[in-house]
Amino acid sequence: xxxxxxxxxxxxxxxxxxxxxxxxxxxxxxxxxxxxxxxxxxxxxxxxxxxxxxxxxxxxxxxxxxxxxxxxxxxxxxxxxxxxxxxxxxxxxxxxxxxxxxxxxxxxxxxxxxxxxxxxxxxxxxxxxxxxxxxxxxxxxxxxxxxxxxxxxxxxxxxxxxxxxxxxxxxxxxxxx
Amino acid sequence: xxxxxxxxxxxxxxxxxxxxxxxxxxxxxxxxxxxxxxxxxxxxxxxxxxxxxxxxxxxxxxxxxxxxxxxxxxxxxxxxxxxxxxxxxxxxxxxxxxxxxxxxxxxxxxxxxxxxxxxxxxxxxxxxxxxxxxxxxxxxxxxxxxxxxxxxxxxxxxxxxxxxxxxxxxxxxxxxxxxxxxxxxxxxxxxxxxxxxxxxxxxxxxxxxxxxxxxxxxxxxxxxxxxxxxxxxxxxxxxxxxxxxxxxxxxxxxxxxxxxxxxxxxxxxxxxxxxxxxxxxxxxxxxxxxxxxxxxxxxxxxxxxxxxxxxxxxxxxxxxxxxxxxxxxxxxxxxxxxxxxxxxxxxxxxxxxxxxxxxxxxxxxxxxxxxxxxxxxxxxxxxxxxxxxxxxxxxxxxxxxxxxxxxxxxxxxxxxxxxxxxxxxxxxxxxxxxxxxxxxxxxxxxxxxxxxxxxxxxxxxxxxxxxxxxxxxxxxxxxxxxxxxxxxxxxxxxxxxxxxxxxxxxxxxxxxxxxxxxxxxxxxxxxxxxxxxxxxxxxxxxxxxxxxxxxxxxxxxxxxxxxxxxxxxxxxxxxxxxxxxxxxxx
Numbered sequence: 001x002x003x004x005x006x007x008x009x010x011x012x013x014x015x016x017x018x019x020x021x022x023x024x025x026x027x028x029x030x031x032x033x034x035x036x037x038x039x040x041x042x043x044x045x046x047x048x049x050x051x052x053x054x055x056x057x058x059x060x061x062x063x064x065x066x067x068x069x070x071x072x073x074x075x076x077x078x079x080x081x082x083x084x085x086x087x088x089x090x091x092x093x094x095x096x097x098x099x100x101x102x103x104x105x106x107x108x109x110x111x112x113x114x115x116x117x118x119x120x121x122x123x124x125x126x127x128x129x130x131x132x133x134x135x136x137x138x139x140x141x142x143x144x145x146x147x148x149x150x151x152x153x154x155x156x157x158x159x160x161x162x163x164x165x166x167x168x169x170x171x172x173x174x175x176x177x
Numbered sequence: 178x179x180x181x182x183x184x185x186x187x188x189x190x191x192x193x194x195x196x197x198x199x200x201x202x203x204x205x206x207x208x209x210x211x212x213x214x215x216x217x218x219x220x221x222x223x224x225x226x227x228x229x230x231x232x233x234x235x236x237x238x239x240x241x242x243x244x245x246x247x248x249x250x251x252x253x254x255x256x257x258x259x260x261x262x263x264x265x266x267x268x269x270x271x272x273x274x275x276x277x278x279x280x281x282x283x284x285x286x287x288x289x290x291x292x293x294x295x296x297x298x299x300x301x302x303x304x305x306x307x308x309x310x311x312x313x314x315x316x317x318x319x320x321x322x323x324x325x326x327x328x329x330x331x332x333x334x335x336x337x338x339x340x341x342x343x344x345x346x347x348x349x350x351x352x353x354x355x356x357x358x359x360x361x362x363x364x365x366x367x368x369x370x371x372x373x374x375x376x377x378x379x380x381x382x383x384x385x386x387x388x389x390x391x392x393x394x395x396x397x398x399x400x401x402x403x404x405x406x407x408x409x410x411x412x413x414x415x416x417x418x419x420x421x422x423x424x425x426x427x428x429x430x431x432x433x434x435x436x437x438x439x440x441x442x443x444x445x446x447x448x449x450x451x452x453x454x455x456x457x458x459x460x461x462x463x464x465x466x467x468x469x470x471x472x473x474x475x476x477x478x479x480x481x482x483x484x485x486x487x488x489x490x491x492x493x494x495x496x497x498x499x500x501x502x503x504x505x506x507x508x509x510x511x512x513x514x515x516x517x518x519x520x521x522x523x524x525x526x527x528x529x530x531x532x533x534x535x536x537x538x539x540x541x542x543x544x545x546x547x548x549x550x551x552x553x554x555x556x557x558x559x560x561x562x563x564x565x566x567x568x569x570x571x572x573x574x575x576x577x578x579x580x581x582x583x584x585x586x587x588x589x590x591x592x593x594x595x596x597x598x599x600x601x602x603x604x605x606x607x608x609x610x611x612x613x614x615x616x617x618x619x620x621x622x623x624x625x626x627x628x629x630x631x632x633x634x635x636x637x638x639x640x641x642x643x644x645x646x647x648x649x650x651x652x653x654x655x656x657x658x659x660x661x662x663x664x665x666x667x668x669x670x671x672x673x674x675x676x677x678x679x680x681x682x683x684x685x686x687x688x689x690x691x692x693x694x695x696x697x698x699x700x701x702x703x704x705x706x707x708x709x710x711x712x713x714x715x716x717x718x719x720x721x722x723x724x725x726x727x728x729x730x731x732x733x734x735x736x737x738x739x740x741x742x743x744x745x746x747x748x749x750x751x752x753x754x755x756x757x758x759x760x761x762x763x
Contacts, residue, residue: 014384015383015384017332018332018333019321019322019325019331019332019333022322022325023325023326026325026326030326063511064508064511064512067507067508067510067512068508070507070508071506071507071508073329073330073350073382073384073385074330074382074384074385075384076383076384171383174381174383175383
């Protein structure tokens with residue numbers, strides 16, 4: 001009877017206020033749910049923020065969590081989606097010693113084949129940037145790790161949904177009240 | 178020095194002043210703006226405790242004391258609970274104030290209690306100067322961070338010009354939709370700098386939808402289930418009281434002929450004596466409604482949240498029944514119990530819509546099942562509780578005596594534990610908003626300060642606090658507030674020299690290992706008398722009637738200690754994790 005745990009992307013439209021990140025993350029913490037990633041940024045609407053939160057939970061829990069998030073006064077709307085219902089990506093950066101670029105010709109092939117970009121090069125190091133799915137980033141990291149990585153960092157998932165959000169309509173309905 | 182206050186006079190002045198404040202713009206300090214904002218919101222009483230970071234506001238409260246009455250409690254927790262008592266009996270927003278650091282953190286228990294019991298509170302805390310934020314300054318604490326999980330909303334104000342808007346938003350959020358506590362933290366520099374003050378009440382927040390629209394189709398679906406039910410059961414909660422839907426509830430119950438039970442916080446919304454009122458559900462609720470929860474064919478939950486103390490084991494809770502859930506909070510739907518029909522919205526409106534769609538009906542034989550089970554409960558439990566023949570006094574007979582003297586018209590403020598269950602089980606309620614108790618959080622120490630707030634909000638009402646000897650000592654210092662305010666609260670301590678409920682569990686589930694539950698108590702009468710409160714102690718049955726009469730006749734506060742049987746247990750009882758239908762009578 002136990003329900004499958006799946007990866008859900010929770011999208012939250014909010015006011016841009018201090019403390020709201022704490023309020024939203026506390027909803028997960030209180031239920032002992034680990035947040036896989038959390039990204040917050042400006043949304044398509046001026047003054048409205050968008051959170052993209054990735055969690056591995058059951059759908060029943062996803063529904064409850066979304067309701068709890070929506071219940072917060074400064075949340076405009078919250079949704080949950082499966083991977084199939086979103087277009088998503090992550091990005092990452094590698095800092096690598098510049099000499100490797102010349103000493104290890106394979107690296108150039110790896111860069112080319114991985115569809116990553118060199119952001120900057122100087123005498124000491126060069127910086128590589130890549131966007132993509134987790135497995136692509138992981139495969140690149142494994143390939144480069146053989147040669148030595150000075151620094152590696154990966155962002156949280158950002159995602160847009162295939163269906164419409166209709167936040168603008170909601171906000172204009174409020175303004176027209 | 179005892180200071181006398183005429184609450185009625187103050188109320189009139191506040192009302193007169195309201196228009197005056199709201200309509201003109203003036204250059205004033207942030208702290209004056211705080212006080213004027215409170216007055217503009219109709220606040221006539223607030224509870225609090227001064228300190229460094231809130232001193233400018235207290236200076237203004239001093240100037241405006243003819244319009245707004247600040248009650249100095251003896252601890253900030255007392256202030257929060259007093260504000261809760263005020264809110265619970267009046268339906269208005271309770272206001273508590275404290276300084277930064279420990280003052281603010283001491284409010285937290287009351288705020289958490291208000292959050293879980295949906296009580297509208299506005300808490301205002303002072304904060305260190307904004308340039309000191311994050312520097313570990315004296316009495317600095319991150320109260321916005323600390324209070325986030327237990328507030329409906331909170332914010333920090335660092336500029337004087339933001340004060341009126343923040344307070345207006347705070348009141349609006351606290352009382353609209355599903356009510357709850359909010360906290361506004363105001364730095365000292367915002368209090369002392371000036372602003373152009375003009376107060377406008379908040380009418381909406383764009384990201385916040387306090388009352389979801391009631392869907393006629395869901396109402397019709399609910400009505401169809403009820404109209405076709407053979408064994409319907411209503412379980413209502415505090416949502417009925419918060420929505421002021423008592424009349425609508427009564428009309429729905431009577432028209433459909435549905436037996437109706439209540440959660441602890443729903444108590445008093447329908448008079449105890451109503452023929453379709455079948456008692457309390459939950460761990461120590463009545464036998465019939467608990468047992469028959471697992472036999473009804475349609476369960477109609479109204480403004481209640483299927484708390485675990487109500488449902489027992491969810492796996493065996495009303496599995497045979499169709500579930501209808503009326504609630505204002507969408508997050509409550511399917512949270513604990515999966516519903517067949519959910520009706521969102523304000524209970525007053527949704528119940529009125531339901532009433533229109535219901536057929537007139539009666540369920541005599543179904544109701545008889547409740548009566549039969551009541552008779553069993555009466556014989557096995559209630560009779561011994563309220564008409565005891567053993568030597569020791571019972572808590573139940575004290576409640577019975579209070580019922581006789583109050584004629585069921587008193588507001589009962591109970592603490593947490595055995596006495597609370599007895600008070601809720603046996604108190605007669607004729608009037609709504611009369612059962613003031615800490616339901617969700619179970620906060621010992623709640624009752625004494627909450628009774629102060631209740632009495633001050635409703636001076637015309639008899640307010641009786643029923644407290645155990647344990648919880649009484651958690652906020653016993655508030656006797657000082659009762660004395661100073663001349664709050665005519667009646668205090669009944671049911672003293673069994675134990676933390677009774679924990680002791681009961683130890684007896685039943687821990688082989689009578691009474692770990693840290695026995696209390697060696699002080700001379701409670703002497704303590705009350707130390708605060709110049711009239712006090713009496715009862716140890717024998719033949720003294721009880723006279724003592725309760727004397728207490729209820731008193732025009733002033735009165736303390737009554739009743740020494741009850743030390744090791745009595747509260748029954749019926751649904752053991753933790755058991756099914757509602759496995760309720761035990763002994």
